[in-house]
Amino acid sequence: MGNLILDILTTAAILFITSAGLLIIFGVMKIINFAHAAFITVGGFAALVAHQIGLPPLLAPIFALIVGGVLGAIAEAVIVRRLYERPLDAILATWGLGLIMTQLITASFGRGVQFLPPPISGTVSVLGAEYSLYRIVLVGVAILIALAFTALMTRTRLGLSTRAVIMNESLAQGLGINSARVRLITFGVGCGLAAAAGALITPLTSLDPAMGLPFLIGAFMLVMVSGGSLPALALACLVLGGLQAIVSTYVGSVLGGLTIAVCAAVALRIRPEGFARV
Amino acid sequence: MSELAKEHPRAAVGDTGLWSSRVARRVAVLVVFGTLVLVAPWFLDAYTVNILVRAFFIAIVAVTVDILWGYSGYLTFGQAAFFGLGAYTLAITFSQLGFGPGQALLALGAAMVLAALLGALVGWLSFYPGASPFYATIISLVLPIVLVQLIYSGGNFTGASSGVVGYFSFPLMTETWFRVAGISMLAVAVLAHIAVSSDAGRLLRALRDNEMRCAYLGINTAAIRITLLTICAAIAALAGAGYAAFGGIAAPENAGFVFGTQLVVMVALGGRGMLTGAIVGALSIELASAYLSGILPYAWELLVGIAFVTVIVLMPSGLFGLLRAMAQRWTPWLFAPAPAVRLGDSAPKARESAVDAVVLEAQGVARSFGALTVLSDVNLTARRGELVSLVGPNGAGKTTLMKCLADGREASAGDIRIAGTPIKGMVPHRIVGLGLGRKFQAASVFETMSVADCLRIARSGRDKPSVLRSCAALNLPAAARSVVEASGLDTRFDEDARNLSHGLKQALELAMVLALEPDLVLLDEPTAGLTRSERNVFATILTRLVEQDRLCVLIVEHDLDFVRQISSRIVVLHQGKLVLDGTVEEVVNSPLVAEIYSGHQVTDDPAPTPTNTPEARA
């Protein structure tokens, strides 16, 4: 039982970490970033580079955040900016961008599976169960990301401008807010968070050019059901991630892998606003 | 009325003239391509023939992707799943039951039926009134992923990751396969072409251009999308079955989402919204990857990715779109003009006997967004032969009231009946079926379609559109026809709606609404941005609609001169409440109205207080 509770919490945390970046972009720009998976991969390899140049492991996610953020901002300026009027084409263009990025990563780092020494290893005894310490740490990281993001949105000037752009873009423009800049930064932050997620999950997974892909569908569905709101995303991760853990434990992991997609699809059909406005 | 009918006799569908020359041209093109497919195996090497057989089957699915995405605007990665379902159905049937003519029929039939059922289910999940297009696209992405997972879990029955292999299939030589697959592809292309250029096929482009307008023309958009997906699923499954019958294997990647994205890439590169573009895209990518991916296994995907992004961002109509635009510029004679539109009268709708019946009854209508109340306790009744103007300052709730009347899901409280039927919870297309027509504030037409086609779409609820033919005649009810003629739209039937002036767009939208033969018409600021003469034309038309055709018209309008000129009754809204409902004279001379418009707070008591005259007017 203790194990199951921890599985649920840590699964939700991983889902939250890997979908927060997508949510931010969707929430502000109403665009789905199909290059999300590629940015997660970028983050994983950024962590590898950080390791190779001798940065302490704690700084790897920060380094990934910066690399992903810069690449994301460039992508916004070169590609995404032209497609705000064509949101479905933005899906395709970001998908193509993801293909290109994956191929470039493959060309520079090879196709093989790489391996990063974990910054934290071992187990810890929680709720009467021996449990992977790193997974527990990720729960804390997820909470930290949620708090940091909430603080960014509510306590900073940038967050205020961003909320203003979400609520009423033309009014914000009329007040002198450069909404193009807000979008650029948002896309950068979203991609940066995806990359940071990539760096954060590498100690659990392997490092290869396709490492981000498994997280893509889960992130899409979670973001769709949460309708762009961060608290709703946290709730969706907990409920659907919890369901996934329960199905995986008691029925089988293969069905467990489908839980999120299927439940989210049905939930949206029955209740189109999803977890937003709960 | 009858004189008009004599001048424009109702034309029979599909008669001679231009139509047949267009057909001849197309038949000629078809014969050329058909012959090419038949003789090509003698000239091509075995390798190319093999590659092309598979490419033909893939091109068939690409055509369905193009119809769904390019024509109807539904971006889908899910056609791969139906293709895979077809491939697996055939492969499993042949490996479980052996090969034979009966099994072959069973396999093809089962492939289509299963795919159609799955398509209908996915359609039901993806399309409902108010569904986001993102959501439908994401579902289309989930579908192949779930299906592949099921295939993986299917053990020996589905061959798990290794696919189903080792069954006997049609004993055809590769050259014969080439001809079968090539002719199948041409057949699908021809059928698709006939369907998308038919009267019913026009609906798809209308859905893509403006789904909301479709709903308010009484078109059940969800049903059309689900039907279309069901058909496209069955066709994709047939292609998949052919692919598996030729290749001797059904593999998970035939159903996977990577293949789904490749199909979209093919259509995007070739040119969406053009069947030829989809086919050219599919064939050329398949051929190029057969020759190049072997030579450049590492760079091929990178090249495709770069080409894809470039095309999406810079030339959304694809390579073939670019070619066609060039050809249209330099060799315009290649493009036959569309047949001339003949205006005709539609058979008048049978009207119930009751003269000037009540068509709108609203009791206690309210609308609030969270804590914010925009509309409260509005009572309004209107009957045929009345023109009711809705006036009030900005933010008074006029447009919100219009929305509540036209969409049963809008009002937070109250009872609204259109032609006696309560509309609570009803979606717009059903309310339109009750006899309501709604014209939006900003002209809402089908931008990429011709004027005639916009009007035909509006008629599709009454004249069941044919899937096979495209009718040159345009039959309109008298009211719509008078708008078309008075505005001069009848001289510009072939013009795309996006090229019309603002005034003509407004007229077109009104004509589209009137083509529905509604009993109740809602008009939201129809004269905004019109010139004086355009307004006068409009006023004449409205007066005629009300007095002659006995329509009930509810209009939101700012210009009181205009309101005075046309209204039989005026209703004043202020801060979400109905404060006055009376004749033109009563309202125009009401001090309350002056008060509202000159900017004083109105007390909660809606009764005008004559003593409270604003100082400014003294």
Next chain:
Amino acid sequence: MTAALQLDNVTSGYGSAIAVRSVSLSIEPGEILAIVGKNGMGKSSLLKTAMGFLAVRDGRVRVAGQDVTRMPPHTRRDLALAYAPQEKTIFQDLTVQENLRLALPGDREFAARFERVAHWFPVLGQRFHQRAGTLSGGEQKMLIVARGMLTEPKIFLLDEVAEGLQPSVVARLGEALARMRADTGTALLVVEQHIPFVMSLADRFAILKAGEIVETGKAIADNAAVIEEHMRI
């Protein structure tokens, strides 16, 4: 002297619709120009055009001599141009304080400036941390005007700010704006239907009809009947 705002033969519109036809006007620093006309005649569109929200098809827009015709809306703030749009154009879900902060590029001068503005609208100070959506209609209008005043603009575009307000509030608004003009030499471009408000405030009038200016000049101010004719619904 450079005009605070100058439009030369400006034509603009939405899509295929023309909203403003060859309008030329110029406002001197410290001047108050009122644009009157019926609803739907293009008054708001004229302001939107000056702000850059409507694409200019023809003509030039200058702010303090600088050509801003092709510049996006947000660049106007740096040229000391403020805009109070029509209706309840506030961020309903943000607090009063946040709504006001958004008007300035940074938070450094906010406190000092707000003190000055709060003098005119003390209620905003009282409701500082309340959600703006919970304010009454009049208070929301005050917020809209206060937001513009906070930027200490050289030119202030106001779109029907007095609409639907109590006379006392209208008077207060008028007083605040007049005072601002006197103190800082701000030019005002006022689109208004509220007769007493506009009569007490404006130096000059322009009448807009179907997107065109049909009459302009001080003389109209003397003839209330003419104005009234053009302002009736």
Next chain:
Amino acid sequence: MKQRQTGILLTSVASFAMLASAAAADTPIRIGVPVGLSGANSVVAPSVVQSTELAIEQINAAGGVLGRPLELVVADDGSGAAGAQRAFDTLIFQRQVDALISMQTSAARNAGLPILSRGNVPYIYTSFYEGRSCHPNMFVNAWVPEQQVPPLVDHFNATYDAQSYFLIGSDYSFGRGMLEFTRAYIEEQGGTVVGEDYLPMDGTDWAPIISNLRGSEADAIITSTAGGAPNVTLTRQLRDAGIDLPYGNLAVDEGTAASMGSVAEGIYISASYVTGIDSDTNREFLAAMEAHFGDELRTPNDLSVPQFEAVLAYAAAAEQAGTTDTAAVIDALAEVTVEGPRGSISMSHQRHAPLTMYLGQVTADGGVEVITAFDAVDPGDQCPDL
């Protein structure tokens, strides 16, 4: 009846196509190698290509086959079905190879088989796999579950007295096929399987499975995941969760073990080839590889070595048959024996080969220490109809 007709029809078409290529006596014999240069197999593919190149060069240096040189033609199969169809088409119909020798995924192999029927060339499959794939033109010289699993289970049984097992795999043919056999074998030996679960191939979160494993009180774990990422993530997460049961991994090879470092320490593997095989042939082979490829050398492994031996087997068979004619070469392939780094290999047993299997354990430095060798392990009944 109909089936046979199909076969005859296809054969006649193909042999007509081949008449042209067989004409000149000094033209090279073309060996087609469809391999996953991209996709899942792209990590191991370069080592496979290298060992094929070495084999062909050595044979050509010794005068070729039937007096004709061998020529290598490589095609990328993208590690999947669609790519394999293209690759087989390219090799058989465009490049008109005389034989196919390939290390491929099961999906790619299966997709190629129908084309093989149409093209009718001899085919040697050199990848270990889940067994029971049969085709008249196909031979297999790598291991099947019957050869790999028993050494591992027997050892756990003997050394740890392991009675209850937990099986974890990736959800695909190889993963399920291997564990299906493992379960049967364990039960046959009197043990029990207390848990069996699979994660989709691209799954990364093994936590619920590990939690179940923890609750199962199993004595030992046997895993069979897809190579690469799933193998690494599972091993990592097992170690991270503090699981230290005897751990047999059916999918790990020396290279992956080395890249995982200390995490892989203690894992048991069972293979037909490890670099440490103590024989002259192996040492010569390794030296030749080293000399030929230098810095570019990819460590030879359980997939690349069978590929090397398969080229030798084809050469021997063609020499014995005295022709490259498909039917004759196929007959000869079942009879020839070649001496390779793995020892004497003869694909005489229902198209499969009895092999020497090595049970090894990963050491702290990522190397593999051989514990026991089992001679001539029989592949069992793989293709009783052939």
